[in-house]
Amino acid sequence: xxxxxxxGSPSGGWQVEPEQVRExxxxxxxxxxxxxxxxxxxxxxxxxxxxxxxxxxxxxQEMAEKxxxxxxxxxxxxxxxxxxxxxxxxxxxxxxxxAVEYMQRDADSSSKFKFI
Numbered sequence: 050x051x052x053x054x055x056x057g058s059p060s061g062g063w064q065v066e067p068e069q070v071r072e073x074x075x076x077x078x079x080x081x082x083x084x085x086x087x088x089x090x091x092x093x094x095x096x097x098x099x100x101x102x103x104x105x106x107x108x109x110q111e112m113a114e115k116x117x118x119x120x121x122x123x124x125x126x127x128x129x130x131x132x133x134x135x136x137x138x139x140x141x142x143x144x145x146x147x148a149v150e151y152m153q154r155d156a157d158s159s160s161k162f163k164f165i
Contacts, residue, residue: 070148077141084137088130095121 093099101116103109119125 065151081137084130084134091120091127091130095127
C-alpha cells in the first residue's frame with residue numbers, strides 16, 4: 050500500500066505488511082494450481098484418444114490437423130499455457146527475491162535504532 054504523507058516529511062512511500070506478502074503468495078499459488086489443472090486437461094485432449102474424428106476426406110483431415118495444431122502444438126493452447134506458467138514462475142521468483150530484500154532492509158534499518 051502507498052502511504053502519502055501530505056506534510057512533506059520523508060515518511061511517505063510504500064509500506065508492505067507481512068500479511069500482504071502471505072496473501073499475495075496464496076493468490077499466486079492458487080493461480081498456479083488453476084493453470085496446472087488446465088494444462089493437464091489440454092494434455093489429455095492432445096492424446097490420440099481425443100483426436101477429432103472428422104472422416105477421411107481432405108476437408109475432414111485438414112480440420113483435424115488444425116484442431117490438433119491449435120490444441121497441442123507449441124504454438125497452440127498447450128504452448129501458451131507453458132509460456133504462462135514459465136512467466137509466472139519468473140515473476141514469483143522476482144517477487145520472492147524482492148520480499149527477502151525488503152525484509153532484510155527492514156531488519157537492517159531497525160537494527161540501527163538504539164532503544165532506551
